[in-house]
Amino acid sequence: MLEWLTVSENNKKIFFEMKAIWSAVQHAGSPVGPIKIENALLEINNKIDQSLPKNRRVSFFTYNKKWIAYAAAVVFLIMLPLTYLINDKHNISSHEAYVTTNSNDIKTIILSDGTKVWLNSKTSLTYPEKFTGERREVILDGEAFFEVTKDATHPFIVKTSSFRVKVLGTSFNINSYKDSFLANTVLESGKIQLQTTEGQNLITLRPGQQAIYTPGTKDLEVRNVAVNEYTSWRYGLVSMSNVTIQDIVKSLEETYKISIQIDSVHLRNHRYNFTYKKDEGAEEAIRMLQYMTGLNCKVK
Secondary structure (H helix, E strand, O other), X not given: OHHHHOOOHHHXXXXXXXXXXXXXXXXXXXXXXXXXXXXXXHXXXXXXXXXOOHHHOXXXXXXXXXXXXXXXXXXXXXXXXXXXXXXXXXXXXOOOOEXXXXXXXXXXXXXXXXXXXEEOOOEEEEOOOOOXXXXXXXXXXXXXXXXXXXXOOOOEEEEOOOOEEEEOOOEEEEEXXXXXXXXXXXXXXXXXXXXXXXXXXXXXXXXXEEEEEEOOOOXXXXXXXXXXXXXXXXXXXXXXXXEOHHHHHHHHHHHHOOOEEXXXXXXXXXXXXXXXXXXXXXXXXXXXXXXXXXXXXXXX
């Protein structure tokens, strides 16, 4: 799979499309019918099959369909934390000491130690041209995902207006805007220490945990979360877990600046997992929503 993904940009695009489809049909609240699952798997297999060289193609549906469903689930679950392996490295000029992104674009930079950083919209990162001294320090205002190069002798420190995060080598997300009354960090892998702005240790997080900190009251909440929901933005995806139809509609309306009318009274108690890719546009997201729920939507 990884070999196929690195062949072309189109293969990467197909992967993310299929990832979004798979997430969309794995909703809670009401079971997905076997026909829908079979059709979704058939679409996935056909797209991959069409993209492979003829001598590498295989008829997936010659195998037991129940086995395929489990296998497909395992493949996609395994691929989620590995998606960073297939993204190209976009270096920024080594003379840049301050980076900001004010649009909806996601900017990727690589620091002098090899640490990779994704910046979300309205985010700034200040960092040295080259790390020197005992610590590697950067200053963040906004939201960013870090894949820190491991160096036990030189801890990596992310400073924000709300707290500090100290790491050795790990991947995690930080959301800390200066004008926000709270901030949070989510750990994907490794280990991080959450500290006050003065450097006092607050807590050490384990993978899959989120820490929500309110600097004004010094309240700290730690909870287990679906990490992908908080980190998939760096691939242009919006992922939601265990949400209502109204939550999904609100997200689509805010993302695409549209108004959606939907008759969802009989689904008000249902919960869903829903993922869509921003640059695919509102029509594609609405199509996925209709496919998942069976409802008719109108966009104004």
